[in-house]
Amino acid sequence: MAAAINDAERRLMDRFREAALAVQAQVRQVTDMEEAFRYAVAQTRRHGGRTLAVPGWDPESRLLFSKWCPESIGLLTSRLRQHARDIHTAFTCAELGIAETGTLLLNSTCEDIRLATTLAEIHVAVLPAGGLRPDLASVERHVSGRLEGPGYFAFITGPSRTADIERVLTIGAHGPRELHILCLGGGT
Amino acid sequence: MATSESHRQYRRRLAAALGNPFLSGALDRFATSYLEARPGLFQGMDLDGLSRDLAEARNAALPLLGELLETFTAHAKQAGAKVHLAEDARQANAIIASIAHRHGVRKIVKAKSMTAEEVFLNDHLETEGFQVTETDLGEWIIQLRGERPSHMVLPAIHLSREQVARLFSQVTGRKEDPRDIQALVQVARSHLRQAFLEADMGITGANFAIASSGTLGVVTNEGNARLVTTLPRVHVALVGIDKLVPDLAAAFRILRVLPRNATGQAISSYVTWITGCPGPEDGAVLKKETHIVFLDNGRRALARDPVFGQALRCIRCGACANVCPIYRLVGGHAYGYVYIGAIGLVLTLFYHGIDKGRALIANCLNCQACKSVCPAGIDLPLLINRAHGRVLGSSPIKPLKNVLLASVLRDRRLFHFLLRRASLAQRPLARKGPLIRHLPLFFSGAHGFRSLPVLAATALRDRKVTHPVQGKEPVLRVGLFAGCLVDFVYPEQGTAFIELAQRFGVRVALPLEQTCCGLPAMMMTEYETARAVALQNLEAFSADRFDCIVALCASCASHLRENLPILFRDQPDLAPRLRAFTEKVLDFSSFAAKFLGLSSRSFRGTARKVTYHAPCHLCRGLKVREEPRWLLRTAGLDYVPARQEEVCCGFAGSYSVEFPEVSARLLQLKCEDFEATGARLIVTDCPGCVLQLRGGMDRRGSRMEVRHMAQVLAEEMVRPAV
Numbered sequence: 032m033a034a035a036i037n038d039a040e041r042r043l044m045d046r047f048r049e050a051a052l053a054v055q056a057q058v059r060q061v062t063d064m065e066e067a068f069r070y071a072v073a074q075t076r077r078h079g080g081r082t083l084a085v086p087g088w089d090p091e092s093r094l095l096f097s098k099w100c101p102e103s104i105g106l107l108t109s110r111l112r113q114h115a116r117d118i119h120t121a122f123t124c125a126e127l128g129i130a131e132t133g134t135l136l137l138n139s140t141c142e143d144i145r146l147a148t149t150l151a152e153i154h155v156a157v158l159p160a161g162g163l164r165p166d167l168a169s170v171e172r173h174v175s176g177r178l179e180g181p182g183y184f185a186f187i188t189g190p191s192r193t194a195d196i197e198r199v200l201t202i203g204a205h206g207p208r209e210l211h212i213l214c215l216g217g218g219t
Numbered sequence: 220m221a222t223s224e225s226h227r228q229y230r231r232r233l234a235a236a237l238g239n240p241f242l243s244g245a246l247d248r249f250a251t252s253y254l255e256a257r258p259g260l261f262q263g264m265d266l267d268g269l270s271r272d273l274a275e276a277r278n279a280a281l282p283l284l285g286e287l288l289e290t291f292t293a294h295a296k297q298a299g300a301k302v303h304l305a306e307d308a309r310q311a312n313a314i315i316a317s318i319a320h321r322h323g324v325r326k327i328v329k330a331k332s333m334t335a336e337e338v339f340l341n342d343h344l345e346t347e348g349f350q351v352t353e354t355d356l357g358e359w360i361i362q363l364r365g366e367r368p369s370h371m372v373l374p375a376i377h378l379s380r381e382q383v384a385r386l387f388s389q390v391t392g393r394k395e396d397p398r399d400i401q402a403l404v405q406v407a408r409s410h411l412r413q414a415f416l417e418a419d420m421g422i423t424g425a426n427f428a429i430a431s432s433g434t435l436g437v438v439t440n441e442g443n444a445r446l447v448t449t450l451p452r453v454h455v456a457l458v459g460i461d462k463l464v465p466d467l468a469a470a471f472r473i474l475r476v477l478p479r480n481a482t483g484q485a486i487s488s489y490v491t492w493i494t495g496c497p498g499p500e501d502g503a504v505l506k507k508e509t510h511i512v513f514l515d516n517g518r519r520a521l522a523r524d525p526v527f528g529q530a531l532r533c534i535r536c537g538a539c540a541n542v543c544p545i546y547r548l549v550g551g552h553a554y555g556y557v558y559i560g561a562i563g564l565v566l567t568l569f570y571h572g573i574d575k576g577r578a579l580i581a582n583c584l585n586c587q588a589c590k591s592v593c594p595a596g597i598d599l600p601l602l603i604n605r606a607h608g609r610v611l612g613s614s615p616i617k618p619l620k621n622v623l624l625a626s627v628l629r630d631r632r633l634f635h636f637l638l639r640r641a642s643l644a645q646r647p648l649a650r651k652g653p654l655i656r657h658l659p660l661f662f663s664g665a666h667g668f669r670s671l672p673v674l675a676a677t678a679l680r681d682r683k684v685t686h687p688v689q690g691k692e693p694v695l696r697v698g699l700f701a702g703c704l705v706d707f708v709y710p711e712q713g714t715a716f717i718e719l720a721q722r723f724g725v726r727v728a729l730p731l732e733q734t735c736c737g738l739p740a741m742m743m744t745e746y747e748t749a750r751a752v753a754l755q756n757l758e759a760f761s762a763d764r765f766d767c768i769v770a771l772c773a774s775c776a777s778h779l780r781e782n783l784p785i786l787f788r789d790q791p792d793l794a795p796r797l798r799a800f801t802e803k804v805l806d807f808s809s810f811a812a813k814f815l816g817l818s819s820r821s822f823r824g825t826a827r828k829v830t831y832h833a834p835c836h837l838c839r840g841l842k843v844r845e846e847p848r849w850l851l852r853t854a855g856l857d858y859v860p861a862r863q864e865e866v867c868c869g870f871a872g873s874y875s876v877e878f879p880e881v882s883a884r885l886l887q888l889k890c891e892d893f894e895a896t897g898a899r900l901i902v903t904d905c906p907g908c909v910l911q912l913r914g915g916m917d918r919r920g921s922r923m924e925v926r927h928m929a930q931v932l933a934e935e936m937v938r939p940a941v
Contacts, residue, residue, distance in 0.1 A: 050485070112505065115416055115450070132486040142499040145449045149442060167471050167486075175467050178432035180298025180494030183448075188486050191442040193404060195357035195373060197380050198249060201404045204356055205411065206442025206489070 043130045043163045044214065051133030054189030055202055056210040064092070064157070067213045068099050071122040071155040074211060075104055078153060080119030082107055086143030087123060096122075111146040121147035121207070124157045125187075127173060128212070131166040134188040135212065138177060145183060154207040156187070160216040226877075229578035234880050236549035241379050243884075246547045249376065251863070253483065253541045257592070260479045266594075269476055274596040276469055277532035281522040287430040287463040288513060294433025298495020300509040304460075308338035311514050315340065315422070315455055316347045318510050322453050324349060324419040328411075330437075330444035331355035332424025333371055333535060334459050334514055336557050337570055340422070352414045354443040356407050360386065369551030370559060371537040372481045377550045411443070421447035425458045426477065426535075427470040428511075434494040435511065436470050438477060440487045448493060455510045456493075461518050461531040473534050476594040481536035517569045526605050527569065532595035533562050539589035539599055544867045545582060548884055554582065561589035561599040565606050573613050580607045582881075584874050585742060586867035587839035601785070608744030620873075624740060625748045631734040631755060635680075638707045642674035654917050668883035669875075669914030672708050679710035680731055684717050693726035695814055698765040700756070700779065700804070702772040703735050704906035709927070712771055712906060716807065716929040719936070720769075723815045732759035736770075738778040739872055741786070750786050753779075757800050768803045769810045771929060773905040774872070776806040777840030806837055807929050808904050812846040817853055822935045824855030829931070830898040831858060832889070832912060833865040834905035847904055847928060854935045859896040870911035886915040893923060901925045 048058045061067045075083050084107040085096050093108050100106045107114050123144060125135040135156055139145045148154055164170050177184045191206030202208055224232075236242060280287065292302040305311035319327065327349050329335065341351050341362070353362040357374035361367065363386055368374030375383070384397035387406045395403060423444050427436030435456055437444050448454050464470050478484040498507035522528050540546045540560025551559035556567040556575045564583065567576040580603065589599040611617060627634050654670040679701050697720060705713045717727045733756050737749040756779075760768055770776035780801050787793050811817065831851060837843050851858040869875060869885030889912065893901050901912055901923060913925040 054484075054488070112499070134486055140497050142449070142497070145445065149445045149449055167475060171467060171471060174492070175432075178429065178434045178467065178492060178494050180294065180433060181300075181497040182298070182434075182492070182494040183497040184492040184494075185445070186486065186490035186492075188488050188490075190488070191440070192488055193356045193441045194482070195355070195360065195375055195441075196378075196383050196400050196403055197245065198373065198376065199380075199400045201400055203408065204404055204441035204443070205354065205408060205415075205446055 040163070043165060046165075047128055047130040047133055047163055049133075050131060051189070051212055054133055055192075056133060056189045056212055058212045058214065061157075061213045061215055063216070064095065065099060067155075067157050067215060068096055068122065070211070070213060071120055072099070072101060072104055074153055074155060074209075075120040078119070080152065081105055082114065082117055082119045083122055084111055084114070084118045084120065084143070084147040084151065085122045086111060086147045087138075087141045107147075109143060111143045115146065115150060118147055118150045120153045120155060121151035122155050122157075123148060124159070125162065125212075127170055128158050128163045129166060129170060129186075130163050132188055134186050136170060136174070137185045137187055139183045139185045140181070148185070148187070149206055151207050153209045153211070154187075154190075155211045155213065157213050157215050160214075223574040224578040226578055226581070229582075230878065230880065233549055233553050233582075233878065236553040237880055237884055239550075242377050242550045243548050245376060245379070246550060249373075250541055250547050253538075256483045257480075260483055260485065264475075269472075270594050270596050273472055273476060273534075273594060274529075274532055276464075276472060277595060278529070280464060280469070281461075281528055281531055283465075284460050284463055284519060284522055287465060288460060290430040291428055291433050291463060294431070295495055295511055296433070298433055299498070300433070300495045300511050303510065303512045305512055305514050305516070307516050308514075311338045311457060311512055311516070312340055312343035314512050315457065316344060316349075318453065318455060319344070319347070319349055319420055322419065322508070324453065326414070326418045327351045327420045327422060328414050328418040328447050328451065329353050329358070329421070330423040330439065330447045331358050331374070332422070332457055333368075333558065334424050334457050335422065336368060337459075337516065338457070338514065340457065352411065352418070354411050354414065354447060355441060356404065359407060359411065363390070367552065367557065368559075370540060371535050373537075377552065415446045415450050418451040420453040420455065421451040422455045422457065423447050425456050425462055427473065428458050428463045428513075429465075429467055429470055430463055431466040432494055434467075434492050436474075437489075437491045437493070438474070438487050439489045439491070440482070440484075442489055445489055445491055448491070452505055453508050453510070455512060457512045457514060459518060460513045460515055461522070461533075477534050477536055480538045480592065480594045521569050527565065527602060529597050530562065530565050530569070530602060532597055533566075534595055536594065538592040538594070542588040542592050544584060544586060544588065544869070544885055545881055548881060555579070561603060562597070565599070565602045568606050568609065573610055576606070577610050580610050581877055583607075584835070584867050584869070584871040586835035586871065588835070588867070591839045604742065604744065608746070611744055621743050621745055624743055625745045628735055628737075628740055628745075628748050629751045631732070634734065635678075638674065638703070639678065642676060642707070645673055654914065668879060668918060669886060669911060670917040671914060672910055674707050675710045677710065679706045679713040680729060682710060682714065684714050684729070694724040695726070695766045696764065697725050697727045697810075698760050698768040698803075699727050699729045700733060700736070700760075700768050700770040700775060701729060702770060702775040702906065704910065705771045709906050709909065712909075712927040712929055715927070715933040716769070716771055719811075719929060719933045720815070722936070725814070728765070730759040734759075736772075736775040736778045738774055738782070741778070741782060742872055746786060749782075753783050753786060757796065760800060761796075765803060767805050767810065767814070768800070769805050769807060771807050771927060772907065773806050773834040773837035773841065774907055776804055777836035779804045781840060806841055806843055806904060807927075808837070808847040808850055809841075809843050811928070811932065812849055817850070819853055819855055821937060822854045823937055825935060826855060826857045827900065827935075828857045828859060828896075828898040829900045829902050830861045830893055830896040831864055832861070832868060832893070832901055832903040832908055834903060834908050835865075835867050835871075837904050838865045847902075850928060850932065851902065854932055856931075856935065859898050861896045862892040864892075868908050868911045870907045872907065875911065882911075886911055890915050890919055890921065890923075894921060899923060900931070902928055902931050904928050
């Protein structure tokens with residue numbers, strides 16, 4: 032029985048990964064939050080970024096982040112409007128993922144999450160174990176619950192893109208140029 | 220009236236667009252890749268089912284717009300948004316300007332919104348002294364150029380990378396490289412980032428307004444709408460009331476289809492659901508405000524209209540433009556006003572008035588390409604035709620051609636008498652051959668792009684062609700609906716059919732009281748005349764009991780089957796008689812494939828190389844696709860499909876007379892595609908297409924022949940023992 036469930040989950044994960052890769056997102060498995068956070072730091076460094084915004088996390092996580100964060104990277108935890116011009120990386124936690132389309136569901140009612148995920152160059156999002164759903168129909172109830180206002184709920188599928196010049200697909204129009212999805216625990 | 224563009228002026232504008240090779244090249248590549256990618260995106264999905272559900276759900280919602288608006292307003296207000304209703308464009312602009320004034324706004328950033336285009340919001344805000352910046356890349360480009368969008372989803376599709384690079388060089392003051400599109404996009408990104416940060420107010424549209432929660436749904440790719448709704452202290456959404464849906468399930472139903480049909484994506488990069496006014500946390504310095512301005516501008520009246528109401532099912536995917544053969548040649552600036560493509564032709568009349576749509580509305584081939592990709596199942600060709608009727612009806616004087624057509628068509632004897640006389644009158648022009656190459660002076664010029672056929676010396680109806688099958692009872696009794704072109708221009712197509720059918724023991728009768736099918740009358744919006752000739756035909760075919768009625772012209776067949784029930788919708792007493800007739804109507808290929816018991820043994824198997832032209836009213840009208848190809852293969856022909864064999868040849872009845880320049884270009888493209896196959900013979904199922912293609916090939920001096928399927932099959936038959 033357990034094997035069957037794992038099988039179904041693995042198939043869901045494969046489908047999610049395939050759909051996300053098809054829209055130029057990057058997907059990788061991480062074992063714990065520390066690995067996820069260090070990955071976000073590494074990505075920031077790779078691009079020569081100086082800041083890492085961690086909006087919407089609980090106080091315990093924020094405490095751990097400040098412990099793990101190297102001194103060379105500025106950790107932005109709140110009041111992101113003051114940093115609107117210098118948010119390099121956004122590190123967030125998705126609620127669910129849709130396997131069919133490689134989509135992340137991110138509650139963005141907290142304004143700092145919106146600011147970080149719209150202004151950042153790179154978006155690194157954690158997808159908790161067991162958070163995958165097969166298709167749009169299967170998240171309908173969840174999303175309905177999130178429409179109780181006031182609220183701002185986002186479906187994010189791949190990095191920002193445009194095809195407005197000669198229909199040539201170009202990544203990074205206004206939003207993040209890269210989207211990294213870190214699947215936490217589970218499945219393995 | 221003074222502001223209305225004349226047909227002649229409009230034709231000049233079309234000719235100018237036809238002279239832009241980049242435009243037609245870009246749009247053609249788009250249409251080709253769109254049509255290739257589309258089936259894959261809906262793979263495993265029941266597209267027809269989805270489309271039906273969508274249409275039903277929209278139909279159910281339209282009469283309830285008032286209630287949906289009330290429910291939405293209550294929920295959105297509770298969640299902190301302010302909701303307004305604008306009756307028309309003027310009011311919408313005034314409301315938005317006053318919000319801006321009240322908040323001391325100077326700079327405004329905008330995300331893409333067709334509704335804002337509809338009311339010319341930018342023009343108004345700029346006159347009021349605000350600085351408005353479009354932030355969608357395509358919209359920004361055309362704003363810098365002082366243009367309007369030429370496509371609902373890809374507003375700058377009419378521009379080349381060189382044009383964009385030149386434009387951006389002016390913005391940055393350094394030379395931008397047209398080869399590096401990534402760098403061009405970067406120019407917009409960094410330039411507009413500043414605009415986002417400085418703006419006091421952000422304006423967006425919305426794809427959905429969910430009544431049950433007061434939520435707006437916004438579908439985007441670039442991420443600019445997320446910045447526009449987040450950064451400035453005031454957010455205003457301008458939303459057509461047709462975007463109201465009862466609940467999230469209804470929005471999801473549209474979302475499953477919209478990005479797939481619009482841009483070929485399973486889902487767009489961002490879908491954002493905003494309920495009320497999700498401001499910053501308590502205690503923040505900035506106070507956020509959200510205003511939702513609903514726009515009526517004729518929508519509630521349209522929703523009540525029994526014919527045109529279905530136009531409000533539109534989900535603004537733009538697919539009807541992508542596949543339109545005319546749009547593909549001339550682009551959105553010449554094929555629409557604010558809203559473009561097939562839906563644009565209709566909406567222009569309702570949202571911008573008859574004068575703005577007068578010249579446009581006649582520019583439709585009725586080729587059904589738009590209808591075949593509309594995910595909301597809108598009968599766009601029919602609506603365009605009805606809208607054309609409204610335009611003509613709004614004018615005190617009917618065009619002379621309508622008056623003539625109406626009076627001549629209703630009197631079969633007069634009509635056929637005139638056709639016979641015309642045959643005599645034409646002879647001096649024709650010299651010896653079957654084609655007229657030199658039109659009288661007043662017709663040449665734009666109309667000389669194809670040779671015209673000579674009317675037959677003896678019409679089909681004047682030939683003694685239908686003999687009873689000797690000896691035994693017929694296996695099938697068929698009534699031949701000849702149609703005017705076969706009867707008077709190509710009687711040889713009729714005789715080929717009769718001989719073929721009789722060889723298989725089918726008895727063919729040609730009822731002589733039959734007349735024009737009425738499609739030309741319907742296309743010219745002479746509905747009374749169309750009904751009158753339909754009744755004559757019903758009468759003509761009622762004397763004998765036929766197993767089926769075969770039309771050699773795909774347009775006649777499609778008209779008789781599909782349009783008659785629409786024309787007589789208000790006469791339910793006629794329905795049983797009508798159904799008995801329409802159900803028996805078949806196009807030639809369907810008939811031959813189904814009833815003649817053909818197999819490869821019936822044919823000589825010459826392996827002659829042929830190509831095929833799929834008539835619009837056969838492949839999309841009647842949805843007959845397999846049968847003609849099966850016939851070609853069974854007949855042992857070497858069938859080489861041409862590129863885009865289902866695209867209209869540009870004949871479209873009187874269209875080729877009204878818009879000769881467009882018709883000529885469509886014909887030219889078709890001829891090139893056919894010649895590229897290396898075949899010598901084009902087979903088709905419609906005498907109208909034969910007329911157009913043969914005339915075009917003759918003009919080009921090409922040796923390619925064009926023949927009706929019935930003739931080709933008759934030629935390929937095993938010869939009976941003498």
